[in-house]
Amino acid sequence: LSDTEEPNLSFPPSSPHLKTLRYTAERVHDFAWFADKRFMVQKDTLGLPSGRTVTCRAFFTQAEQELWKEAAGYVKKAVRFYSEQVGEYPYPQATAVQTALGAGGGMEYPMITNCGLAGDAQSLDELIAHEVGHNWFYAILGSNERNHAWMDEGINSFYEHRFTRRYYGDPGLSYLPGFLLRTSEMNIFELAYLYQARRRINQAPDTPSDELSEVNYFLGAYEIPARALHYLEQYLGAEHLDSIMQEYYRQWAFRHPQPEDFRKVAEEGAGKKLDWFFDGLLFSNRKQDYAIAGLKEAGDSIYVRLKNKGDIAGPVTLSAMAGPDPAIEFWLEGFEGEKTVGLPAGIYTEIVLDRQRLTFDLYRQDNHIRPSGLLKKTEPLSLQFGAGIENDNRTALYWAPLFSWNNYDKLMPGLLVYNTTIPEKRLEWALAPFFGLGSGGLAGIGDAHYNFYPKGNFA
Structure with missing residues (x-):
């Protein structure tokens, strides 16, 4: 054509003649x-x-x-x-x-x-x-995609993402407009997950398919298990995970495995319990949220105090940055409560948890700390026009021109300044000062609210 x-x-047109075909x-x-x-x-x-x-x-x-x-x-x-x-x-x-x-x-x-x-x-x-x-x-394998959709759609999506990385680059980035990508490291999958999880309306991936909402089906059946497997791959190593998945296929081809069968093969292959992976990421809607609580220098060492503010004790990387690249980077096993980690003293620009964005961290703003300077845990200020997706490396303020009118002040040009992004923050505020051309005086309106959700499932 x-x-x-x-x-x-x-x-x-159809033929007037008939024939019989047999397929086996x-x-x-x-x-x-x-x-x-x-x-x-x-x-x-x-x-x-x-x-x-x-x-x-x-x-x-x-x-x-x-x-x-x-x-x-x-x-x-x-x-x-x-x-x-x-x-x-x-x-x-x-x-x-x-x-x-x-x-x-x-x-x-x-x-x-x-x-x-x-x-x-x-x-x-x-x-x-x-x-x-x-x-x-x-x-x-013959997985039950009605009761455990992640065993089919999720594992398959993990390999589809591998396929895309091999032939086309990182999956998911092209779904977001370029002006948003310039202001955030989030991709569409992380954005969708946090949009649900921060409001506590996400559902466990192992929920039966007909009980998942439309957004949670996309997340639970496809993207959470795919990202969880990528997380596990980076933690264990690609060759190690490949050997586990190939053994799973070898053992269970044409045998209709259940989640406990996959778990048994995975934990035997990993040589350790993977409670954080199965019980945390797949079988529940629990949240993952690590934070850097503080930093102290003593002699030739730097001691970083970490805190697990979430419900999942998954492994996480700690990086001591020297400019854009890590000078030191290693995996920490998952922990509950607080943990102090020692690093050799050095000229580091920043200490970062989960630099590669592998975990399902709920609030990444507290994953950074600078060893020196004032306000070590506060990100640099960024003033942006319009709107944007949350950038955990910046304290973003947004602005836009605004006009209003009332009978006393007449036309009122003004400015809207706010910190609201997608997904929602804990503390959100907006301030709109105006100047009344008729009254010659100032007017305005403001709003501030704190988003708090008790622990539980609201889906």
């Missing part, structure tokens, strides 16, 4: 079958290390034909990636089908997936990778 030619999506699939617990007289078909093959060959196909219409002509290659790419990462694909074929039943993007079945319109090549590649990836967790 040329750029100006509209795709022909009309249906050709082994070791599947679900199936789907698609037919469309308009389908164009592309085929590719993938040779696996075992010597087996997987046939990779794409079925599509003229809608997004220019994107879908590469789709068989995307299927092949996804099967190769997941086979390397998790374990070899056991089925003889893998197929992606373009349909009007995209189900919010795509819907997976053993050996086949249907996908809706993607918009661009990267989105189609990532969509096919995600849907093909379900073969490992929904189809082969």
Whole structure:
């Protein structure tokens, strides 16, 4: 098709003749079958290390034909990636089908997936990778995605994020406008999580799917488990986590594992209890919130006092920064209450908890402290026009011109100054002074409130 030619999506006439087709699939617990007289078909093959060959196909219409002509290659790419990462694909074929039943993007079945319109090549590649990836967790492992959606969607999203990092860069950043990205290190996933968690309306990822709200389904089924696995990967090391996940696949392929089965394999592979990971991040809506409580220099050492203000004692990194890079950085095992950590004396610009933003920290503003200067725990002031996403490295004040009118003061030009961002802060305030052109006097209005939520689940 040329750029100006509209795709022909009309249906050709049906044949008056009938035929019978018989399909057989082994070791599947679900199936789907698609037919469309308009389908164009592309085929590719993938040779696996075992010597087996997987046939990779794409079925599509003229809608997004220019994107879908590469789709068989995307299927092949996804099967190769997941086979390397998790374990070899056991089925003889893998197929992606373009349909009007995209189900919010795509819907997976053993050996086949249907996908809706993607918009661009990267989105189609990532969509096919995600849907093909379900073969490992929904189809082969056979996880119960109704009761434990994270075992399918969440683990699969972790590998999809790996796929995106390998081929396209960090996932999630492109969802936010550029002017917001310039003022914050948050991505869309952290922003959505904190929006729910600070108001205590997040739900445990292990909640049955039909009991999760729409936002909490996105978080609990997909993003919290994916981020939790990335956190675990950075703590244990990528090779260590890979060996755990590959052993899980080896032990439980076609056996329908439950959460306790995955936990047993993970803790045996890690060689330690992972209560913070399972009981904290997956099986509850408890909050993680570390803080630097103080700093003291004594002789040739610096002592950093840390406090766990949350409910999860997960591991966390401590970094002594020398400019933009850490001079010293190491993992601390999770702890409750307070803990003091010694560092060798040095010329450090800042001491930081969780520099890589791996944890689910509720308030990061208290994760920084400067060894010298006044107001060591207060971030530099930043005055910004309009609005922005919270930046834990800055004390942000926002401003905007404002106009009002009343019968006494007449027209009143003014200025709105406020600290409100997304997600909500504990203390939020706004001040709006005006000058009355009719009265020649000052007027104004202000507001301040403190957001406090008792511990508990309000979802």
